[in-house]
Amino acid sequence: MIFRRRLTDTRIVLASHNAGKVRENAALLAPHGIAIVSAKELGLPEPEETEDTFLGNATIKALAAARASGMVALADDSGFSVAALDGAPGVRTADWAETPAGRDYAMAMAKVEKLARHAPDRRAWFSCALVLAWPDGHTEGFLGEAHGAWIWPPRGGNGFGYDPMFVPDGMAETFGEMTAEAKHAISHRAAAFRLLAEACLPPPA
Numbered sequence: 001m002i003f004r005r006r007l008t009d010t011r012i013v014l015a016s017h018n019a020g021k022v023r024e025n026a027a028l029l030a031p032h033g034i035a036i037v038s039a040k041e042l043g044l045p046e047p048e049e050t051e052d053t054f055l056g057n058a059t060i061k062a063l064a065a066a067r068a069s070g071m072v073a074l075a076d077d078s079g080f081s082v083a084a085l086d087g088a089p090g091v092r093t094a095d096w097a098e099t100p101a102g103r104d105y106a107m108a109m110a111k112v113e114k115l116a117r118h119a120p121d122r123r124a125w126f127s128c129a130l131v132l133a134w135p136d137g138h139t140e141g142f143l144g145e146a147h148g149a150w151i152w153p154p155r156g157g158n159g160f161g162y163d164p165m166f167v168p169d170g171m172a173e174t175f176g177e178m179t180a181e182a183k184h185a186i187s188h189r190a191a192a193f194r195l196l197a198e199a200c201l202p203p204p205a
């Protein structure tokens with residue numbers, strides 16, 4: 001029997017500086033009566049993501065934000081994996097988009113395509129680790145995945161990050177072409193969130 005700590009707060013910190021993630025997690029939390037303030041709004045520093053797993057890095061971010069703010073914090077560490085690249089970029093997905101002028105996802109997607117274009121295996125997946133941390137150091141973590149294939153050229157202006165080059169299994173549209181609701185029905189983030197909600201959140205109103 002696993003005993004989970006349940007969330008009683010109605011306002012938490014979302015420990016992410018990625019606007020796409022903040023938007024998606026806020027939408028998932030709202031039906032549970034939980035409002036968010038982002039780490040960016042609070043001016044919290046971005047800790048270094050030194051672990052080699054999604055759960056490890058989400059734990060670093062959630063604990064740093066909870067300790068700095070004195071509030072419960074939710075962190076999201078996520079990434080895009082390509083089978084033909086042995087799971088890369090994976091936990092390094094954000095790094096692949098870094099340029100001296102800021103993040104460039106068109107460049108990052110082109111890099112994935114360039115490295116994987118000659119491999120017949122087109123399978124790809126997104127992973128998302130969600131970790132809830134309390135200021136006393138307690139954490140609860142959950143992992144979700146969404147499987148599908150990468151496509152080229154990218155399609156769609158919805159979503160964020162690598163969404164335009166990913167078609168989930170059984171679908172015709174990329175994550176970048178779907179509505180937010182359609183992405184939430186099948187995404188890696190929603191899969192992790194379902195586990196989190198069941199274990200730690202009040203039921204939706």
Ligand SMILES: O=P(O)(O)OP(=O)(O)OP(=O)(O)OC[C@H]1O[C@@H](n2cnc3c(O)ncnc32)[C@H](O)[C@@H]1O
Pocket residue numbers: 015016017018021046049061076077078079080093094095097126159160161162163175187189
């Ligand atoms: O660490 P924080 O501040 O939360 O923000 P980040 O953008 O650095 O986030 P990560 O370190 O977790 O890196 C995740 C990368 O994967 C991308 N990513 C995550 N979820 C995604 C999704 O649902 N669709 C498309 N790309 C996604 C995202 O844009 C980043 O490049």
Ligand SMILES: [Mg+2]
Pocket residue numbers: 049094
């Ligand atoms: Mg990051």
